[in-house]
Amino acid sequence: SAVISQKPSRDICQRGTSLTIQCQVDSQVTMMFWYRQQPGQSLTLIATANQGSEATYESGFVIDKFPISRPNLTFSTLTVSNMSPEDSSIYLCSVEDLRDWGPYGYTFGSGTRLTVV
Amino acid sequence: DQQVKQNSPSLSVQEGRISILNCDYTNSMFDYFLWYKKYPAEGPTFLISISSIKDKNEDGRFTVFLNKSAKHLSLHIVPSQPGDSAVYFCAARHLGKSTFGDGTTLTVKP
Numbered sequence: 001s002a003v004i005s006q007k008p009s010r011d012i013c014q015r016g017t018s019l020t021i022q023c024q025v026d027s028q029v030t031m032m033f034w035y036r037q038q039p040g041q042s043l044t045l046i047a048t049a050n051q052g053s054e055a056t057y058e059s060g061f062v063i064d065k066f067p068i069s070r071p072n073l074t075f076s077t078l079t080v081s082n083m084s085p086e087d088s089s090i091y092l093c094s095v096e097d098l099r100d101w102g103p104y105g106y107t108f109g110s111g112t113r114l115t116v117v
Numbered sequence: 118d119q120q121v122k123q124n125s126p127s128l129s130v131q132e133g134r135i136s137i138l139n140c141d142y143t144n145s146m147f148d149y150f151l152w153y154k155k156y157p158a159e160g161p162t163f164l165i166s167i168s169s170i171k172d173k174n175e176d177g178r179f180t181v182f183l184n185k186s187a188k189h190l191s192l193h194i195v196p197s198q199p200g201d202s203a204v205y206f207c208a209a210r211h212l213g214k215s216t217f218g219d220g221t222t223l224t225v226k227p
């Protein structure tokens with residue numbers, strides 16, 4: 001399965017600033033997924049990043065707040081813009097591991113723990 | 118509307134016994150169901166999956182059961198080991214995207 005390097009692993013940011021999270025995959029993948037896990041809650045899909053096209057955002061998430069780049073098939077960034085304390089979460093990127101017989105689950109990065117003060 | 122639910126936030130079992138984690142879903146369009154394990158400060162790790170056309174899949178100590186009529190799946194861990202202590206998420210997949218439950222924290226006591 002793919003190996004994902006995600007950074008930074010954690011950050012403490014001031015309200016109103018922006019943070020860009022990077023994910024590097026060791027193989028080429030068509031889709032990369034960005035998730036958020038708020039304290040005590042499940043993983044919520046933010047958007048799907050496809051190389052060469054605009055990211056597809058889920059309900060409740062917008063490009064102005066969470067701009068995504070996907071310059072090639074092994075790399076993606078997620079920016080959390082104009083941050084507020086409500087953005088304090090763990091942010092994870094992931095790729096799907098597909099086998100001949102079907103999906104073998106997602107491989108996740110180790111996550112970015114963001115605290116906004 | 119939460120499409121994937123894990124109604125038990127926590128479960129505690131004795132080492133060597135069976136752990137049963139449950140998950141319910143509402144969307145009949147899901148084509149695969151998956152279980153993940155998550156340790157603190159790490160991303161979730163894939164454990165086992167099951168296609169919607171099957172009712173059981175086994176991998177070592179882990180077995181997933183799917184009851185489509187009840188829209189229910191469960192993960193059985195036998196025998197449970199202290200290293201299994203983690204948060205377990207079930208997820209349901211449709212069109213390549215997965216929806217996750219809230220997780221169940223499993224504690225296996227030595």
